[in-house]
Amino acid sequence: VPSLRKRLHAEGYPIGDLDSDIMDQSLVDAISLYRDVHQLSDKKIVDNVLFKNLAVGPQTRLETIDLALQKYRELAIGSLQYYVKVNIPDFHVEVWKDGQRLARHRIVVGNNKVQLDPVTKRQVPDPETLYPLHPNRTPIQTSKINEIIYQPYWNVPARIRIEELEPKLAENPNYYAENNYEEVNVGDPKLYYVRELPNPKNSLGKVKFMFPNPHNTYLHDTPAKAAFKNPVRAWSHGCMRVQDPLDLAELLLKNDGQWDKAKVDSILHANPAEQVTIELKDPVDVDVVYVNARVDDSGVVGFLSDVYEYDAVRTGKIVLKKLPKPKGWK
Numbered sequence: 001v002p003s004l005r006k007r008l009h010a011e012g013y014p015i016g017d018l019d020s021d022i023m024d025q026s027l028v029d030a031i032s033l034y035r036d037v038h039q040l041s042d043k044k045i046v047d048n049v050l051f052k053n054l055a056v057g058p059q060t061r062l063e064t065i066d067l068a069l070q071k072y073r074e075l076a077i078g079s080l081q082y083y084v085k086v087n088i089p090d091f092h093v094e095v096w097k098d099g100q101r102l103a104r105h106r107i108v109v110g111n112n113k114v115q116l117d118p119v120t121k122r123q124v125p126d127p128e129t130l131y132p133l134h135p136n137r138t139p140i141q142t143s144k145i146n147e148i149i150y151q152p153y154w155n156v157p158a159r160i161r162i163e164e165l166e167p168k169l170a171e172n173p174n175y176y177a178e179n180n181y182e183e184v185n186v187g188d189p190k191l192y193y194v195r196e197l198p199n200p201k202n203s204l205g206k207v208k209f210m211f212p213n214p215h216n217t218y219l220h221d222t223p224a225k226a227a228f229k230n231p232v233r234a235w236s237h238g239c240m241r242v243q244d245p246l247d248l249a250e251l252l253l254k255n256d257g258q259w260d261k262a263k264v265d266s267i268l269h270a271n272p273a274e275q276v277t278i279e280l281k282d283p284v285d286v287d288v289v290y291v292n293a294r295v296d297d298s299g300v301v302g303f304l305s306d307v308y309e310y311d312a313v314r315t316g317k318i319v320l321k322k323l324p325k326p327k328g329w330k
Contacts, residue, residue: 001027004046007054008034012300037302039091039231056303064303067311068293075289076142082255083285084145086219086240088138089292089304091233093219093242095251103251106228107219110138110238112308117326118163125323132323135159136237137308140290143211144283145219148249150264151273152208154196156181157216160237161194198273206268207249209242211286221245234307240288256280 001021008015008030016026031045038053072078077085082097088109095103115124115133126133156165169175176182180199185191196202205221215238222241227233242248246268253259258278267276292304292311312318 004031033296033298033300036231037296037298037300039302039305041231061301061303063315064293064311065301067315068291071289071291075287076285077287077289080285080287083287084252086138086286086288087294087304088140088288088290089307090294091231093240093248095248097255103248105245105248106233106243108222108227108233108236108241109307110136110236111234112137123323125325127329130322130325131320134308138236138238138240138288139213139215139217141213141215141217141288143213143286145209145211145252145286146280146283147210148252148278148280149208149210150249150267150276150278151198151206151270152202152204152220152275153198154202154204156194156196157237158193165194198275200273205245207245209245209249209252211283219245219248232305232307252280252284253278255284256282 001023002019005015005018005020005027008027009018011034013030013034014026015030016024020027028045031050032042034040034054035042035045035050040049040053044050077083077096080096084093084095086093086107091107091109093105093107094101112134113136115135116122117124123132125131165175165181172178176194180197180201181194182197184193184195196204201223203222205223208218208220210218217239219240219242224241225243227235227241228243250259250264253264258281267274290308290310292306294302294304296302306312309318313320
């Protein structure tokens with residue numbers, strides 16, 4: 001216990017008497033704060049995961065801070081007065097205006113699974129780099145939020161439709177009808193797609209936030225609320241699920257001069273539900289970044305999960321290996 005006190009004290013955590021061998025409330029609070037800012041589960045106080053994290057040396061931590069600072073130098077955020085920031089390894093979205101943070105919401109980001117060939121079960125290479133393909137990673141990108149859509153349809157991406165929905169349809173021909181999906185442009189293979197209708201169980205929930213980008217990713221609500229309880233949240237197909245998204249929509253609409261509570265309430269309580277799009281008069285900059293250190297509200301530095309191993313690759317700790325081209329590739 002005294003060693004644990006001194007270790008936490010060295011990093012700036014308030015823990016009371018350095019020489020005490022009692023696990024008192026001050027030490028419990030310090031450990032809880034440490035676990036929180038390092039994205040460790042709050043279900044335990046002291047465990048092997050904590051000691052493994054504490055064993056990371058100061059030189060490694062300084063390297064993480066240096067890299068985080070360099071990334072901020074490369075970002076456009078510093079020149080913006082009003083913007084939305086998504087930090088992928090922080091698993092949060094924030095709204096900033098005139099140097100003040102107006103909101104902070106938990107999010108779920110894309111998972112880090114490698115694409116496997118359905119027949120050979122081998123890793124599929126990225127067609128441009130030949131490195132293993134991770135199709136569900138949330139892309140680093142910059143755009144502007146220009147639409148807030150209540151009671152949205154979910155236009156199912158072709159890959160998800162083929163890999164996840166069509167096998168269910170093969171087992172149950174009524175799967176689409178029974179689960180609030182509909183087929184669009186059935187007679188035209190080039191324009192055909194499947195979408196999920198607005199409904200209480202819709203995968204996008206009650207609202208989504210659109211910004212033009214080539215990846216077809218966006219921020220949205222979700223009916224799967226339990227995922228927000230976990231400290232590391234990388235489970236989606238690439239889009240970003242937001243906790244309390246109606247509050248985020250209200251904030252953005254108020255700043256845009258378009259908030260109308262009665263109108264929004266009527267949209268949300270309409271039966272049957274219908275999609276309604278509100279275009280922002282002044283689109284809001286959105287920056288999706290990947291920065292692995294942040295200063296917590298308590299003033300301590302939090303070191304975050306390198307969930308996509310981008311930092312490990314950038315610093316040379318991991319060297320990516322290219323895969324052979326599959327037969328038939330040019």
